[in-house]
Amino acid sequence: MAVLKPKGPRSVALVGPYSSGKTTLLEAFLHICGEIDRKGNVNSGTSTGDSSKEARDRNMSVEVNAAHMTYLGDDFTILDCPGSIEFFQETENALRGVDAAIVVCEPDQNRVLTLSPILKLLEDYGLPTFVFVNKIDKAHGSVQELFNSLQSVTDRALVLRQVPILKDGIVTGYVDLASERAYVYKEGNASRIIDLPPEMAEEEGTSRFSMLEKLADFDDHLMEELLEDIEPEREEIYTLLQNDLSEGVVTPVFLGSADLDHGVRRLLKALRHEVPEAQVSAQRSGLSGNDTTAIAQVLKTYMSAQGGKLSLARIWSGKISDGDSFTTGRIGGLFRMQGSKIEKVTVATAGDIVAFGRLEDAHTGDILTTDEANHARPVSSLEPVYNYALFAEKREDDVKLSSALGKIVEEDPSLIAEHKQETQELLLWGQGEIHLKVALERLRNKYGLEIKSRKPKVAYKEAIRKSATQHARYKKQSGGHGQFGDVQIEIKPLPRGAGFNFEEKIVGGSVPRQYIPAVEHGVKEYLMEGPLGFPVVDVEVTLFDGQFHSVDSSENSFRSAARIAMSEGMPKCDPVLLEPIYKVEIAMPSEYTSKVNSIVSGRRGQILGFDARQGWDGWDLLVAMIPESEVQDLIVDLRSATLGVGTYRSEFDHLQELTGQNAEKVLQNRD
Incomplete structure (x- = not known):
């Protein structure tokens, strides 16, 4: 045959x-x-x-x-x-x-x-x-x-x-x-x-x-x-x-x-x-069509500062000509790529891989068709394992940086840019140090941006171990109406993870109802930076008494009195530093499991257990609790110990008290 x-x-x-x-x-x-x-x-x-x-x-x-x-x-x-x-x-x-x-x-x-x-x-x-x-x-x-x-x-x-x-x-x-x-x-x-x-x-x-x-x-x-x-x-x-x-x-x-x-x-x-043949592959991918229906899939997006956007795509069925329209828009050029060189072509047929020009609404993974709704197939991005905090050398480039980041993230879906509210930092996440350095070089080479990077801050918090009551008065007279606010509060620790709770137990109108929200506002303002210099969590504050002046009291005066009460009362409550602990799942070949155990232990990790990695013969999955500060460059040691194939995924789990030399070091290095 x-x-x-x-x-x-x-x-x-x-x-x-x-x-x-x-x-x-x-x-x-x-x-x-x-x-x-x-x-x-x-x-x-x-x-x-x-x-x-x-x-x-x-x-x-x-x-x-x-x-x-x-x-x-x-x-x-x-x-x-x-x-x-x-x-x-x-x-x-x-x-x-x-x-x-x-x-x-x-x-x-x-x-x-x-x-x-x-x-x-x-x-x-x-x-x-x-x-x-x-x-x-x-x-x-x-x-x-x-x-x-x-x-x-x-x-x-x-x-x-x-x-x-x-x-x-x-x-x-x-x-x-x-x-x-x-x-x-x-x-x-x-x-x-x-x-x-x-x-x-x-x-x-x-x-x-x-x-x-x-x-x-x-x-x-x-x-x-x-x-x-x-x-x-x-x-x-x-x-x-x-x-x-x-x-x-x-x-x-x-x-x-x-x-x-x-x-x-x-x-x-x-x-x-x-x-x-391409038809066999199209059937395997569930994308086979007919000669009258054009179907293409975007495999890669290229962005250039001058030439605009190119979408490298596989034609699964039908015929596509320059100037045709998908449901995402009209093709602004049809090209065959030969490395960095592009050659303009007039038509592409099933099996070809070509680049579409200026399809602004097409993204990597999308299925493009000519006669029905576009099928978005979002790319399942790899879990990020490394990050930098970024900032532009010139303040006036901040807006330009946001735009450029959007473009390089579209080129490479495994890059993730996010603003971390807890530390007020712009973070760029990726797959390793080289990956992020290449991204920074693209920002410079393509968009003329000089970007500085640093190790991200850890989102430390603080809590208290003891209760305390505190009286505070804010009084100011500067001609005309003065300012007067007087509060008595109780500060108490809450169980870990409970967050913040404000109570009021005012009897007899010692603090008028309209000023109580201002007291809560003042307390929250203070809690953004406690006695150790970090946001305070897991605390309850109760307003139980106070005084007011019929003329000089105001929302601002009670807010100020609350801040004073907190600043004087919190140090009495035995404040303690909390560090974020992440649940980490590490995958590695079984022959390197003992090495990875040592790495985890050396990073103050608590090993919870092991299992075989599902679907991977000869691989293990290790689960551990590791402090955020120790997770940041974990991938470097992990890849070094496993010929580059080890990987992990992590998620925040809880806050845990940090004491001793480790806590002292954090406090000494605080900005």
């Missing part, structure tokens, strides 16, 4: 850990396909991808880069995704609009665990996936051992498609297990076919049978052939490889070196013959 090659434009995402070589692989693709005259280099800043200043200053991807190529008549859009875990949101968004993904990794067993979050996401999406073991020319150790390590971090069945040919411990070529042909690498050129080395016959046979066994797990006919020692037809094997990939039940593993072009053409051939 002949294999039916997929047709139409298709898209593939390059994903993988930082420094695995995704952008270098993209350069190799584009050069082989004739899209560029010479390969660019990440370190020299000449690559098609990583074109932004922020990326080139760091020699790393910080956002999705799109590029187009044609290989043997088939059109592909490649989305090169950042490798750093701090920009994982970009990867999540891009994967919604592709037909397959290539996981690029290094031949290092010690770093295989870094693939775990990526492979888990691909499994959750049901996305057809290839693995490309890059830098095979620098490999050490057994490829089979590496393969076994890779299989340990994914639930999908891995299928090794090639075995390396070694000469003096160096990989010089490979044997294709599907075709049973041997090739020797030629740097910068296509590999040359050679006779299968006799010394590799046994290894090739064993590896090929292992591949067929994996495929037979999903096909009864192949299983019967293997049991009866019948050699399957080559076309049958290719058909199974194509179907099993499309159904997401197997993941083929290829070997090569993007820098030297080794194995890249073989990978391109696999993409051409095995990546499913």
